[in-house]
Amino acid sequence: MKQAVYFEELEEDVLGCRLCPHHCRIEPGKTGICLARKNMRGMLYSSNYGELTSFAIDPVEKKPLYHFYPGSEILSVGSWGCNLFCQFCQNWEISKSRPKIIRRVDPEQLVEIALENDSFGIAFTYNEPIVSFEFLLDTSRAASKEGIISLMVTNGVIEEEPLELLVQSVRAMNIDLKGWKEDFYKEHIGVDKRHVLRTIEKAVRSGVHVELTTLIIPGLNDSTDDMIQEAQWIASLSEDIPLHITRYFPNYKTEIPPTPPEAIFRLCSTARQYLNHVYAGNISASETGDTKCVECGALLIKRRGYSVTIGELDDEGRCKLCGKNAAVVV
Ligand code: SF4
Missing domain, CATH: 3.20.20.70 (Aldolase class I)
Structure with a gap:
């Protein structure tokens, strides 16, 4: 459990969480709708911390x-x-x-x-x-x-x-x-x-x-x-x-x-x-999971389930055949 960062006091011991757009109003002893943020005696805690x-x-x-x-x-x-x-x-x-x-x-x-x-x-x-x-x-x-x-x-x-x-x-x-x-x-x-x-x-x-x-x-x-x-x-x-x-x-x-x-x-x-x-x-x-070069159609990455084979993709994320950037972080 750790003290939450984004909240404010709405009235005595009643807190408003400001982490997400729901802006939950949280009474003492209660949680927000995510269940994971709890008001304990007027302080908001992240109760799933770690x-x-x-x-x-x-x-x-x-x-x-x-x-x-x-x-x-x-x-x-x-x-x-x-x-x-x-x-x-x-x-x-x-x-x-x-x-x-x-x-x-x-x-x-x-x-x-x-x-x-x-x-x-x-x-x-x-x-x-x-x-x-x-x-x-x-x-x-x-x-x-x-x-x-x-x-x-x-x-x-x-x-x-x-x-x-x-x-x-x-x-x-x-x-x-x-x-x-x-x-x-x-x-x-x-x-x-x-x-x-x-x-x-x-x-x-x-x-x-x-x-x-x-x-x-x-x-x-x-x-x-x-x-x-x-x-x-x-x-x-x-x-x-x-x-x-x-x-x-x-x-x-x-x-x-x-x-x-x-x-x-x-x-x-x-x-x-x-x-x-x-x-x-x-x-x-x-x-359905293969990555192909958008320029020349070369097979850059072959995927079968979670089995992955790097094909014509170089070490900088480019097509080895035509040099086109494949938008892959390698
Ligand atoms: S849903 Fe959770 S994170 Fe979002 S405002 Fe409510 S308490 Fe905060």
Whole structure:
């Protein structure tokens, strides 16, 4: 448990959390809607500080990050809590309650574990890292001192001031862009989409390596028109931002049947009209995860599941055949 950074006193002992746009009003002894920020006698605490519920050495491709040290493994950790309300949450066991804690660590211990495992960094993933803001920041700074990086897989729902600190500390982000329609975000996610767009834009302009993921749920966010608008908006930032269009499976409170693979392929080919690197996620078909040179078509990175083979990609992230920059951090 550690004192939170972003909050203010609204009235005696009643606090307003200012970490994310929900701006929870938190009475003494209560938590905000993410469950992870608690008012204890008029002081706000991050109650999941250093509490790990998941711990693994994963391929970086599993985050998914396809253009960031491809073929590398990274120490990946998750805690508990989330600031969104998705009815189709794929990780609800750790996002909607405080499950069994498998390990308690301080930032320096976690960095030490990463070094012992020859990991090039630490990935904050599985649940929403924003609700562990202080631990994420402290660990990222400790990691940086030891010459390793930190990255996060996030919904991007955070206030502007903490976001400023985050983009200075984290080297890569996979950000969920869960759909395009405002109504979809409001009704099914419980937040205004513009907060997510702001985070994506800020991260890209700050030089953070950014990849995006859209989970496609049949009937909710699978229209071609939505994908055209989403891809056009992403391309307005950079055509090189990788987009992962991912298949959904029923989970938590949603019983909608799984996304048909054809819908994923349709949306991928729509997005490819605007973006250079679009990948199908949660699909076993071959070649949907390969990276090809946008200039000459050479196979730069071949992926089959989490098996990665570097092809015509040089050590500086360029195509060996034509020299085109492939927007890959190597
Ligand atoms: S971080 Fe948690 S407590 Fe703070 S405003 Fe967001 S949901 Fe509420």
